[in-house]
Amino acid sequence: MTIPIQNLYYIFCYAWSHFPAGAQVDVGIDDCPDLANLFARLLLDNTHRLIRRGLDRGYLEQVEELKAPRGRMLIDRMIKEQSLRRGAAICSFDELRHDVLHNQIIKATARSLMSVESISKRQHEGLALLLRQLSLVSDIRLTGSSFRRVQLSRDRHLYGLLMRLCEFVFYSLLPDENGASSKFADILKDEVRMSTVFEEFLRNFYAHEQSDFRVKRDNMTWDADALTPGAGAILPTMETDISLTSSERTIVIDAKYYKETLVGRPGFPKRLRSTHLYQLFTYLHHATLRYPGTLVDGALVYPAVGTSISVDYQVSNHRLRVVAIDLNRAWKEIHDDLLGIIDRDFAPLPSDLLADAH
Structure with missing residues (x-):
C-alpha cells in the first residue's frame, strides 16, 4: 500500500491528537520523501516549540x-x-x-533518526543541531520499557505527541546488514500496528471535525445471562472502535486496516470478510439495548489505494455501510468522504422498521 506523504502526515497528526490548523500541511513537510524524514521533521518542529517554551525539568x-x-x-x-x-x-x-527521562527519549530518538540511510541532508543537519541544544540531557539506550516509565508534569500535549512519535520510531527502525546505520521499516505493511493508527485517526478525526455526535469508545455489556457460576467473568470485553451518539442516532464504526478490503480464493469472486460483518452486527445489537429509542447504524471503514468502495445494506432493522476510502487522493477529497460516511443519509428504512426502532 502506497499513501502520499502529505496524507500520512494528516493520518498520524489526527491519530496523535495533533490537529493541523486549517487542514494545512506544515512548512517543510512537502520536502519529506518518506516516513523517516516526515518523523524527523515532526520531531524537530515540535521539540523546537518545547525549547522555546522551556523544556520540562x-x-x-x-x-x-x-x-x-x-x-x-x-x-x-x-x-x-x-x-x-x-x-x-x-x-x-x-x-x-532538564535531564529527565522524556527529554532523554527525545534526544535518543534524534540520534537514532540520524543513522537512518534515507535521512536527507537537511533533516540530518537539523537533528545534529538539536543534539547540541540538548547537550545537558544524558544519552540513554532506548528500550520498550523507557516509554512506560515516562511521567509528564507539564506541556502534556506536545510531550505526549513526541512520546508517541518516539515510540513509533523506536519500533520501526531496523539495523542494516553491517550495523553501521538503520533502515526504516515499511510500516504500511504492518497491519497490526497500522490498525491502531488507523482506528485512532478515524476516532480523533470525527471528534475534531464534526459536532453533531459525541465520539468515544464504547464498553458494552453482553446481552447474556451466566447459567454457570462464574461464567460471566470469562466473557470477553466488548468495546467498539468508534461510537458516535446523539439523542436520535447512534453510529458504530469499526476501523479495519487491511491491504485488501475484499478477499476470496483464486478463481472465485472476492467478498467482504464475514467475521467483520458478524462483529459489527454484534455491536449494533448491543448498541440498540444501550441506546433505546435511537436509530442504530453501523459502518465498516477500510483504507484503500486506487479503488474506493461504498455499499449500503439493511440487516435486520439496522442500516450498514461498508466503505473503503481511497487514500491516494487530495486530502480535501478524503476529508469530505470521511464526513460523508456519517453525513449522507443511509438508505431509508421501511416505515414499519422505523417505527420498531423508536
Missing part, C-alpha cells in the same frame, strides 16, 4: 563534596573519605534539571 538527586553544606550530609561517606580534613562535606540534595 525535574528534581534529580545530586551527590557532591561541598565547602558550604546543603541538603543532607552523608556522614558515612564523609567518614570513609575523610572529607572534613579537606574542610568539605559530602551532601545529597535535589536539583531542578
Whole structure:
C-alpha cells in the first residue's frame, strides 16, 4: 500500500491528537520523501516549540563534596573519605534539571533518526543541531520499557505527541546488514500496528471535525445471562472502535486496516470478510439495548489505494455501510468522504422498521 506523504502526515497528526490548523500541511513537510524524514521533521518542529517554551525539568538527586553544606550530609561517606580534613562535606540534595527521562527519549530518538540511510541532508543537519541544544540531557539506550516509565508534569500535549512519535520510531527502525546505520521499516505493511493508527485517526478525526455526535469508545455489556457460576467473568470485553451518539442516532464504526478490503480464493469472486460483518452486527445489537429509542447504524471503514468502495445494506432493522476510502487522493477529497460516511443519509428504512426502532 502506497499513501502520499502529505496524507500520512494528516493520518498520524489526527491519530496523535495533533490537529493541523486549517487542514494545512506544515512548512517543510512537502520536502519529506518518506516516513523517516516526515518523523524527523515532526520531531524537530515540535521539540523546537518545547525549547522555546522551556523544556520540562525535574528534581534529580545530586551527590557532591561541598565547602558550604546543603541538603543532607552523608556522614558515612564523609567518614570513609575523610572529607572534613579537606574542610568539605559530602551532601545529597535535589536539583531542578532538564535531564529527565522524556527529554532523554527525545534526544535518543534524534540520534537514532540520524543513522537512518534515507535521512536527507537537511533533516540530518537539523537533528545534529538539536543534539547540541540538548547537550545537558544524558544519552540513554532506548528500550520498550523507557516509554512506560515516562511521567509528564507539564506541556502534556506536545510531550505526549513526541512520546508517541518516539515510540513509533523506536519500533520501526531496523539495523542494516553491517550495523553501521538503520533502515526504516515499511510500516504500511504492518497491519497490526497500522490498525491502531488507523482506528485512532478515524476516532480523533470525527471528534475534531464534526459536532453533531459525541465520539468515544464504547464498553458494552453482553446481552447474556451466566447459567454457570462464574461464567460471566470469562466473557470477553466488548468495546467498539468508534461510537458516535446523539439523542436520535447512534453510529458504530469499526476501523479495519487491511491491504485488501475484499478477499476470496483464486478463481472465485472476492467478498467482504464475514467475521467483520458478524462483529459489527454484534455491536449494533448491543448498541440498540444501550441506546433505546435511537436509530442504530453501523459502518465498516477500510483504507484503500486506487479503488474506493461504498455499499449500503439493511440487516435486520439496522442500516450498514461498508466503505473503503481511497487514500491516494487530495486530502480535501478524503476529508469530505470521511464526513460523508456519517453525513449522507443511509438508505431509508421501511416505515414499519422505523417505527420498531423508536
